[in-house]
Amino acid sequence: MDYLRPTPLNLSFEGNNKTVRIGVRRSGPREFALLMICIGLITLLPATLQHWLFRKNLKRYHKIGFPLAAMMAGLISPLCILALIAVSFRQ
Numbered sequence: 001m002d003y004l005r006p007t008p009l010n011l012s013f014e015g016n017n018k019t020v021r022i023g024v025r026r027s028g029p030r031e032f033a034l035l036m037i038c039i040g041l042i043t044l045l046p047a048t049l050q051h052w053l054f055r056k057n058l059k060r061y062h063k064i065g066f067p068l069a070a071m072m073a074g075l076i077s078p079l080c081i082l083a084l085i086a087v088s089f090r091q
Contacts (some may be wrong), residue, residue: 030087037084041077048073 051069058064 030090033087034084037080037087041080041084044073044077044080 048070051067051073055064055067055070
């Protein structure tokens with residue numbers, strides 16, 4: 001859980017190689033990306049479950065076609081998992 005630890009923000013001034021710690025960065029682009037990917041995966045699961053239940057009930061009364069939304073969820077979820085792995089292990 002290295003990504004949860006705050007990292008110092010270092011700056012160097014005009015030619016001298018001294019670095020000055022001016023603050024602590026608690027979240028950055030990497031943490032934001034992890035958060036957004038996790039939120040997307042977490043919300044995709046109940047939406048897919050709800051869609052599946054609605055289709056199951058609808059099939060009782062009507063003939064329905066191919067579920068395009070389920071196919072898109074099936075394509076998006078592996079991409080989200082790959083993105084989560086890539087962002088997690090990037091140094």
